[in-house]
Amino acid sequence: MKRLVALAALVAALYAVPALATPYLLHVMVLSCLYAIPAVGLNLMLGYTGLVSLGHIAFAGIGAYVAAWLMVDARLGFWSALAIAVAASGLAGALIGAICLRFRSHFFMIVTLAFGLMLYSVMNNWDDVTRGAAGFPGIPRAPGFTTLESFYRLALSGALLAFAIQWRVVRSDFGRILLALRQDERLALAKGVNAALCKTAVFALGSALAGLGGVLLVSFLRVAAPASFTLAESINAVLVVIVGGAGSLAGPALGALLFVALPEYLRVAAEWRLVAFGVLLVLITLFAPRGLAGLIAEGWRRVARRSQ
Amino acid sequence: MAAALLEQVINGAMTGSVYVLVALGMVLIYGVMHVLNFAHGVLFMLGGYLCHFFLTRLTGNYALAVLLTMAALAVVGAMLERGVFRPLQGNLRNQVIASLGLILALENLAVALWGPNALQIKVPATERLVALGELRFPLQHLLIIGVTAAVVAAMFVFLKWSKFGTALRATSQDRNAARVVGIPVERMDVASFALGTALAALGGALVGPLFLVFPQMGDAPMVKGLAGILLGGMGSVPGAVVGGLIIGIAESVSTLFLPTDYRDSVAFAIMVLILLARPRGLFGVRARGEP
Numbered sequence: 001m002k003r004l005v006a007l008a009a010l011v012a013a014l015y016a017v018p019a020l021a022t023p024y025l026l027h028v029m030v031l032s033c034l035y036a037i038p039a040v041g042l043n044l045m046l047g048y049t050g051l052v053s054l055g056h057i058a059f060a061g062i063g064a065y066v067a068a069w070l071m072v073d074a075r076l077g078f079w080s081a082l083a084i085a086v087a088a089s090g091l092a093g094a095l096i097g098a099i100c101l102r103f104r105s106h107f108f109m110i111v112t113l114a115f116g117l118m119l120y121s122v123m124n125n126w127d128d129v130t131r132g133a134a135g136f137p138g139i140p141r142a143p144g145f146t147t148l149e150s151f152y153r154l155a156l157s158g159a160l161l162a163f164a165i166q167w168r169v170v171r172s173d174f175g176r177i178l179l180a181l182r183q184d185e186r187l188a189l190a191k192g193v194n195a196a197l198c199k200t201a202v203f204a205l206g207s208a209l210a211g212l213g214g215v216l217l218v219s220f221l222r223v224a225a226p227a228s229f230t231l232a233e234s235i236n237a238v239l240v241v242i243v244g245g246a247g248s249l250a251g252p253a254l255g256a257l258l259f260v261a262l263p264e265y266l267r268v269a270a271e272w273r274l275v276a277f278g279v280l281l282v283l284i285t286l287f288a289p290r291g292l293a294g295l296i297a298e299g300w301r302r303v304a305r306r307s308q
Numbered sequence: 309m310a311a312a313l314l315e316q317v318i319n320g321a322m323t324g325s326v327y328v329l330v331a332l333g334m335v336l337i338y339g340v341m342h343v344l345n346f347a348h349g350v351l352f353m354l355g356g357y358l359c360h361f362f363l364t365r366l367t368g369n370y371a372l373a374v375l376l377t378m379a380a381l382a383v384v385g386a387m388l389e390r391g392v393f394r395p396l397q398g399n400l401r402n403q404v405i406a407s408l409g410l411i412l413a414l415e416n417l418a419v420a421l422w423g424p425n426a427l428q429i430k431v432p433a434t435e436r437l438v439a440l441g442e443l444r445f446p447l448q449h450l451l452i453i454g455v456t457a458a459v460v461a462a463m464f465v466f467l468k469w470s471k472f473g474t475a476l477r478a479t480s481q482d483r484n485a486a487r488v489v490g491i492p493v494e495r496m497d498v499a500s501f502a503l504g505t506a507l508a509a510l511g512g513a514l515v516g517p518l519f520l521v522f523p524q525m526g527d528a529p530m531v532k533g534l535a536g537i538l539l540g541g542m543g544s545v546p547g548a549v550v551g552g553l554i555i556g557i558a559e560s561v562s563t564l565f566l567p568t569d570y571r572d573s574v575a576f577a578i579m580v581l582i583l584l585a586r587p588r589g590l591f592g593v594r595a596r597g598e599p
Contacts, residue, residue: 052401054346054408102584105400106344107542110534111583114576117531125569231527235408242405271419278413285402285409286395 014156018149026152032260033155034217039240039252040162041209044169046238047247049202050182052109053100055116056210056237061123061229063089063211064218068136069129078142078219086211093207094200101199116234124226135225139218151220158216159253162209167249169205178202182247239281245293254292315443316560322449323532324556325456329511330533331540331548332463333504339480339543340500343393343403347410349530350418351505355381355512356521357418360429370431374513378506385505386498394497418523426520434517452514459510460549467545476500480543528572532556535579541589550590555579 018026038060045051067085070076076084100111123130130136145154169175177198180188189195218224236259244255263273288295334348355377362373392410396403433447467473479486479496487493511529512521519525533548536555540547555575562574582589 050401052404099580099584103587106404107538107583107587109344109404110538111580113531114535114580118573118576121570121573125567232412235412238405238408239412269420271416274416275413275420278409278411278416281409281412282392282406285406286392289402 011160015153018152023148026148028261028264030152030155030220032256033159034213034220035240035260036159036252036256037162037213037216038210038237039256040166041206042237043241043246043252044166044202045206046241047251048170048175048182049178049199051199051203054109054113054238055119055234056206057229057233058116058119059089059093059207060210060214060217061119062092064214064224064229065123065130065136067215068139068218068224071140072136072138078140082215085215086208089211089214090204090208094204097200097203097207101196101203116231120226120229120231123229133226135223137223139222139224141219141222155216155220158212162212163253165209170249174198239277242281243284243291245291248291248293251291251293258292311442312564313561316564317557318445318449320557320560321553322452323560324553325453326511326515326529327532327536327556328456328460328549328552329507330529331536331552332545333507334533335537335543335545335548336500337504340476341393341497346404346407346530347414348508348533349526350411350414351381351385352508352512352529353418353523353526354414355509356516356525357422358509359513359516360427360521363429374510377513378509381509382502382506386502389498389501415523424523426522428520429517431517448518455514459507463545532575535575538579539582539589541591544591547589547591
């Protein structure tokens with residue numbers, strides 16, 4: 001009960017941010033939300049199931065470009081374009097995931113990397129449909145969410161939806177199966193789990209969430225450019241998940257805030273910020289494999305023990 | 309048509325040679341330590357930058373600069389092994405994630421130190437043209453192919469007949485058995501990392517004069533090198549050589565039929581298709597720890 005109240009207070013505070021924040025801070029908050037949504041999808045794959053995908057953001061790109069094409073060329077409304085685009089990324093995730101999942105451990109990572117690069121190459125070069133390297137211009141913002149304040153509410157709602165889905169999945173039987181697959185796939189198989197189907201399903205779900213993030217991102221920026229869906233961005237998504245805490249419910253939110261908001265606040269140059277995050281990623285794998293969420297939980301436990 | 313084909317084959321052999329250098333280093337490290345180092349490409353990139361630095365600031369001699377670059381990066385490789393990859397031994401997922409961290413850190417360090425713009429390494433061998441039949445190639449192309457061939461030959465001799473090379477192979481076949489017969493396994497890890505990194509540095513230093521030096525220059529060779537390793541069979545040294553060359557030549561020849569924009573995808577598509585048909589690659593060896 002106490003937790004529920006705290007969560008409700010947090011959500012209310014998040015929705016109240018536009019009343020207090022400067023436009024600049026609000027912009028940063030929007031970007032944090034938009035980074036968190038694909039990260040939730042990757043957290044389900046990487047954190048809970050143990051599938052390290054190195055091409056995750058390419059699926060955000062699929063959603064983004066499908067939505068862009070539907071809205072600009074096919075003159076569809078925002079919401080139907082959003083729904084179709086998310087479904088398309090999920091479907092692409094199921095198809096490509098089914099191929100990638102025929103491989104194990106590092107082979108899986110390399111094949112996801114290769115698919116990520118191939119999808120990027122299509123976005124960058126299929127000029128007739130994607131408008132090539134210059135990007136796909138003229139994407140409208142969602143109706144009713146054209147100002148920065150209102151778009152923040154949309155992005156926040158999207159992020160909260162993603163977290164709600166994550167919570168629902170993790171607490172379900174399906175989520176327990178995913179955890180079992182991460183911990184001991186052979187044992188899970190022996191217990192009668194259809195590993196291939198479950199892994200394909202989580203790959204599709206993760207990709208659909210990435211697609212949701214991608215559609216909102218290009219709707220915010222009003223342009224879909226291949227530069228938003230590079231290998232570097234896929235690595236950033238892994239970084240957000242790992243730094244925040246892979247396999248923890250709040251991890252992607254903490255990771256996205258740390259990755260987007262903190263450096264803006266500290267006003268460091270972009271390249272030094274990424275140098276610092278690269279080093280941080282190495283340090284976290286070495287010393288704090290449960291990420292920021294793990295560190296906070298550990299700290300909280302210590303404080304609680306001392307106060308007893 | 310024949311001339312165009314020959315031209316693309318030679319071009320492909322050149323880029324393929326670069327992939328071979330990257331793939332050889334990665335396969336050595338993978339074979340001995342069972343570590344997949346995705347940061348191999350940024351070490352390749354550092355090779356290009358350090359070569360530029362040594363050439364312009366320290367010596368005017370390209371060959372000397374290349375050797376200095378290899379030595380410097382061998383030290384970096386040894387340090388990475390001790391500091392990052394050894395503590396993570398046995399945890400493949402964290403090793404990969406740490407190597408992604410190294411990509412971010414080193415690639416952006418290069419941007420911070422040298423700026424985002426490409427640097428040029430001025431070497432006479434890029435300007436001198438050599439005639440092969442009716443075709444002409446920059447000397448640097450042939451230099452890259454020649455140096456790679458020499459390195460591959462030296463590697464085979466080293467691994468096959470030297471005591472040290474035999475110890476490396478023994479470690480890669482069975483770590484515990486190697487320890488039992490008195491091979492200092494930890495030293496083999498450092499050696500394989502240093503050697504592998506030096507080979508990446510050689511690749512970067514050789515390509516630098518041809519295609520400029522820039523922060524992302526190692527990304528494509530790393531992925532293509534990986535594709536070459538998978539194609540040849542993970543952990544097989546001859547496989548890495550053949551795989552790297554196949555990828556290089558296939559993507560060059562594909563430009564005769566497909567728009568050049570898609571040549572990267574050709575390499576990856578070949579890789580995925582071959583893996584689906586032959587999961588252990590062309591020279592399939594069953595790698596340690598693989599089911």
